Amino acid sequence: MVMDIGSIVMKTAGRDAGKRAAIIEIEGNMALIDGETRRRKTNLAHLEPTGQKVDLKKSASHDDVKKALESLKITVRDTKPKTAGERPKKVRKAKENPVEAPAKKATKKTADTEEKEAKPDAKAPAEKKAAPKKPRKKNNGIRQKS
């Protein structure tokens, strides 16, 4: 069976498999379809004609396809265009009852500690910065979809 513009096809591969759509455009071995699936390009090898046909112009709009497919009781998938809204900003909660920091305990100073405090070693290595934590391996190395 020949597949041309307006013929109803069923997608047989991928996440849209089993859904019906109308062909809107054909270019080489690729076709633009719209219907129960998303409006998308597909390989002709992934389509199977159902034998039905509707009147459609080349590269018809989504609304035209919707009207044409109503007669065949095919519900067309509508996608809402994304609108960029404002990003929610994180607001820090102000502490209601700020707790005062506990006073440091006075330590007894011995003769040794006094010396150390007076002459801090120049050669003493600077405090090591905490190395950034490596992210833990999850799921024993099983690949996940991002």
Added chain:
Amino acid sequence: MVAPRLKSRTLRRIKVRLPGSKTVTHYKRRKPSIAKCRKCKANLKGIPHPLQSIFKNLPKTAKRPQRPFGGELCTKCMRAHFVEKARKSE
């Protein structure tokens, strides 16, 4: 002497060489078998088969492919099913 509970073949045996060049046997749980196609019994791709405790904690999308009959039928059988369905609807 091996503990009696380790004598059955329920657990798989792994020989491990220790730093002191001593070889010991470790007993570990066997992995579950690979998922098969319901129709043609071919091995299914895209389905991990680690121990059940690890598999349980995976997200749903990592457990099977995202197409109809994903995790049930292989791609060949799935396509054949829909081609048949499309031809019947004529």
